[in-house]
Amino acid sequence: MLDMSWGEVMxxxxxxxxxxxxxxxxxxxxxxxxxxxxxxxxxxxxxxxFNEAIREAELEEVRRDVEGVKRTVDAARPTFNPVDTIRNxxxxxxxxxxxxxxxxxxxxxxxxxxxxxxxxxxxxxxMHGAPMEGTPAASTTTEAPPATSGTKxxxxxxx
Numbered sequence: 001m002l003d004m005s006w007g008e009v010m011x012x013x014x015x016x017x018x019x020x021x022x023x024x025x026x027x028x029x030x031x032x033x034x035x036x037x038x039x040x041x042x043x044x045x046x047x048x049x050f051n052e053a054i055r056e057a058e059l060e061e062v063r064r065d066v067e068g069v070k071r072t073v074d075a076a077r078p079t080f081n082p083v084d085t086i087r088n089x090x091x092x093x094x095x096x097x098x099x100x101x102x103x104x105x106x107x108x109x110x111x112x113x114x115x116x117x118x119x120x121x122x123x124x125x126x127m128h129g130a131p132m133e134g135t136p137a138a139s140t141t142t143e144a145p146p147a148t149s150g151t152k153x154x155x156x157x158x159x
Contacts (some may be wrong), residue, residue, distance in 0.1 A: 030138070
């Protein structure tokens with residue numbers, strides 16, 4: 001705290017003993033101790049108030065930063081809507097796929113992503129075994145089993 005050596009302390013003590021006197025010296029030292037305690041307490045309070053003011057200033061700065069971010073988000077909110085963005089992207093993808101125009105393809109658009117269902121005529125032809133339009137013709141002949149030369153073929157182990 002105060003940079004004093006023992007020699008300087010002894011000199012101050014000797015002068016105080018001569019000036020104050022041996023009778024009043026303990027009372028003066030007690031008063032000096034109380035004053036020193038009060039000064040230290042006031043310095044501690046000042047330092048704590050100073051630190052609190054700094055913390056409040058930092059909190060106020062953080063509060064201003066948060067409010068600035070909030071204002072930025074509020075300003076961007078009307079222009080940024082992820083649901084509308086995704087909806088528009090899906091709508092544009094559906095509209096740009098081949099066969100999406102119902103007038104050109106002749107297929108009724110059901111609004112779904114399903115594969116178009118066959119017409120009743122195509123279903124009837126498929127049920128009666130006739131090949132459908134756009135599919136390769138199925139073979140109607142049935143292959144006969146290979147002819148054997150009279151020998152018996154064994155299918156399992158012999159007993």
